[in-house]
Amino acid sequence: MVVKHTLGDGRTVKLGKRPAKHDIRTLQLSKYTQQAELPPPTHENWARKVQSWPMMKNDNVGDCTCACAGHMIEQWTTYAADPGNPSFTPSDSQIIDAYSEITGYDPQTGSHDDGAVILDVLNYWRKTGIAGRTIIAFASVDPRSQVEIEDSVYLFGNCYLGVQLPVSAQDQSVWAVPPGGPVGPGAPGSWGGHAIPVVAYNRRGLSVITWGATKRMTWGFLSTYADEAYAVVSQDWISKVSNVSASGFDLATLETDLSQIGKTAAGAAA
Numbered sequence: 001m002v003v004k005h006t007l008g009d010g011r012t013v014k015l016g017k018r019p020a021k022h023d024i025r026t027l028q029l030s031k032y033t034q035q036a037e038l039p040p041p042t043h044e045n046w047a048r049k050v051q052s053w054p055m056m057k058n059d060n061v062g063d064c065t066c067a068c069a070g071h072m073i074e075q076w077t078t079y080a081a082d083p084g085n086p087s088f089t090p091s092d093s094q095i096i097d098a099y100s101e102i103t104g105y106d107p108q109t110g111s112h113d114d115g116a117v118i119l120d121v122l123n124y125w126r127k128t129g130i131a132g133r134t135i136i137a138f139a140s141v142d143p144r145s146q147v148e149i150e151d152s153v154y155l156f157g158n159c160y161l162g163v164q165l166p167v168s169a170q171d172q173s174v175w176a177v178p179p180g181g182p183v184g185p186g187a188p189g190s191w192g193g194h195a196i197p198v199v200a201y202n203r204r205g206l207s208v209i210t211w212g213a214t215k216r217m218t219w220g221f222l223s224t225y226a227d228e229a230y231a232v233v234s235q236d237w238i239s240k241v242s243n244v245s246a247s248g249f250d251l252a253t254l255e256t257d258l259s260q261i262g263k264t265a266a267g268a269a270a
Contacts, residue, residue: 002062002115008171013211016062016115017162017193020228029139029231033151036248040150043202046157049078055212056095063099065116065195069130070095071209072158072197080240090131098130118162118195136233137258143226150201152231155244159198162228164189175217177224188225
């Protein structure tokens with residue numbers, strides 16, 4: 001059971017990212033950025049148009065891995081929206097349905113609320129869909145590489161990030177490594193695992209969405225506590241918003257690699 005915590009501002013929250021699971025078949029983002037001639041811009045913000053970020057039940061349920069997907073869908077469709085294609089925010093019930101199918105969580109009794117593995121969520125999202133929407137692909141990002149995180153946000157709108165939060169983060173207005181370093185209350189994972197989308201960055205740090213709000217994080221915090229990250233390719237984004245075609249990102253090779261992996265491969269389908 002994922003433990004509920006009350007923050008200093010009175011909000012109750014839950015974590016819910018289980019330990020990272022790695023698969024050698026998972027595609028690597030760095031392979032497809034090798035042709036890029038220019039680095040990503042020094043700052044990017046793909047959150048300005050989103051009016052609000054729902055909690056998606058992550059105050060009472062350890063569904064952060066699915067709430068993260070829900071916020072990414074909301075963001076992509078907000079930026080891709082036009083008169084014939086409105087923005088879409090997954091409902092709480094749609095997020096809980098996905099969490100239940102992936103983990104066995106029972107929303108009636110609250111049993112089996114043990115969190116989820118990010119890789120399981122991504123494979124389910126691609127094969128089955130969350131809130132009726134599937135993704136094209138995902139690729140692993142080095143969670144401690146600033147340029148790879150920036151590439152993911154710049155090219156695909158966000159970065160699906162997994163962190164091992166320290167107890168010291170519980171009441172920080174900006175997530176940063178505490179003065180005593182990553183030991184004691186600052187030790188990675190001393191609070192627990194959490195999944196969040198990165199939606200903006202600049203030279204000073206990053207912005208993520210967590211528990212219905214935007215949270216700032218320093219680059220030092222990322223390099224100390226992030227343990228997995230993924231660039232996720234959405235049709236909504238690629239077709240209307242993406243900078244992929246002008247960046248040198250090798251989308252054609254990624255699509256070819258996906259077709260060759262096979263139906264059971266990680267990064268293609270569960």
